[in-house]
Amino acid sequence: MSTSLLSPDDWAAIWLTLELASVTTALLLVLATPLAWWLAHTASRWRGPIGAVVTLPLVLPPTVIGFYLLVTMGPNGPVGQLTSALGLGYLPFTFAGLVVGSLVYSLPFAVQPLQRAFEGLGRRPLEVAATLGASRIDSFFSVALPLARPGFITAAVLTFAHTVGEFGIVLMLGGNIPSKTRVVSVQIYDHVEAMEYAQAHWLAGCMVVFAFVVLVALQWLQPRDRNNASPL
C-alpha cells in the first residue's frame, strides 16, 4: 500500500466529514436564526440564561459534551428513550447522532454572528418598513435577512469549519465506524496512534490547508461585508 497518498479510507473519511459539516451547517442556520433574533431583541429575563446555554459548548470540553450525549441518547437516557419511542432507534454510533452532536457543538458559532448582525441592524430599518405597511414577517424576510447577510456568511463558514474540526464528540459518540461515523479528525488520530505517521501527515496537512483557506476567506469577506452591513 502506498504510504504517501490518501488511501480509500482517508477519502471516505473526508467525504463523510464534508457531508456532516454541510448537513450541520444547513440545519443550524435554520435553527439558529429565530434563536439569534430572539436573543437580539427580547427583553425577557430568560435572555441571560438562554444566552449562557448557547455559549456553553464554547466553554465545555468536547469530552464533557460527548459523554453526556452518549449517556442521554443511549438506552438508559431520556433522549434515547424518546427517540426509541418515536421509532428512531438510538442515536449513538449513527450519522444522525453525529449530526445532533455537531449541532450542539457548533451552536454558538452559528448563533453569535447572527445575533451580532441582528443587533447591529437596530430597530430603524424595521420601523421604516412598518411605516411603509410591511407586516412583521414580510419586513423580517425582505429587510432584516438581506441586511444581516454578512452575519449569515460568517455563521455558515464558522459552523462548517468548526464541524470539520470536531474531534472529541465524534470520538465518544461515533464508535469509529468506517464510512458511517469515522470522520477525518478520528482517522488522523488512528493513524497517529498506529504510528502511521506518513498517512497522518498527508491528512493532517490537508486539514491545515483547509483551515488556513477558510480563515483567509473569512477575512476577505468581512471588511467588505461590514460596509454593506451599515445601511443607514
Place this chain on the structure above:
Amino acid sequence: MIQRRFAPLALSLLAALAASAHADEVSVAVAANFTAPMQRIAAEFEKDSGHKAVLSFGATGKFYAQINNGAPFGILLAADDTTPAKLAQEGKGVAASRFTYAIGQLVLWSKQAGYVDDKGAVLKMGDYRHIAIANPKLAPYGLAAMETLKNLGLTDQVTPKIVQGENIGQTYQFAASGNAQLGFVALSQVMEDGKLREGSAWMVPSAMHEPIRQDAIVLSSAKDNAAATALMQYLQGDKARAIIRSYGYAF
C-alpha cells in the same frame, strides 16, 4: 478524572518535598485496562515504601509516541509485550528490567444480567445491534477479540455490528452506557474482588487468541531512580500479585 487527581497530587508533591529527601518519585504510564488494579497497588506501594508513584492512564501506542518525544515517564506498564520490546531494542528502555506483570483475560460482557451465556453463543444468536471492540490496530484486547471472532467463524456476521473504541476504556464505556449491548472488554474492568460487578459475561478461553501478555519496562531516563526500581520489584511481590489476580489477570 485529571482534575480530581491534580489537587491531591500537587499537595502531596509539596508534602513530599517538605518531609523527606529520601523518598523518590516515579511517573508511571499505565495501560488503560490496568487502571483499577494499579491505583490500588500504587496506594499500597506508597504506604509500604514511602516512594511516590504518579500514574497516567491511556493507550499504549500513545505512550510510545509520547516517550519517543521526551515524555518524562519512568516506567511503562504496557497493554502488550511488543511495545516494551521495541523500546528496549531502541535503547529507550532498560532491556533487563522487562517482565510480564500480568496476562490479560478477554471477556465478552453485557451490562444486562443474564444476556451473555457462558459459552458465548449470544454472539451467533443474539439480536444485539452493536458490539463494542477496541480498535484492533491499536489495542491488544481488540486484536484478541478479532482473533476470537475469526476462530468462531463469525467475522463476517459480526463485523457490521462492530463499534470501535480507541482503547479498552472507551470500549467499556460504549457497553456500560448500554449503547452497545455487547462488548469485548478486559475482565479487570468488570471484575472486582474476584466477582463480576454487574451484568453478564463469557470468559473467552485463552486458546481462542494469542495471549495478551502485558509487559512492564523501566525507561532509560529512570534507570537510576530508586522509586522505579522499587516499584518494579513491588509489582512482582505477593501483595501486588494478589491485587492483580483479584482483577482477573493471570501470570
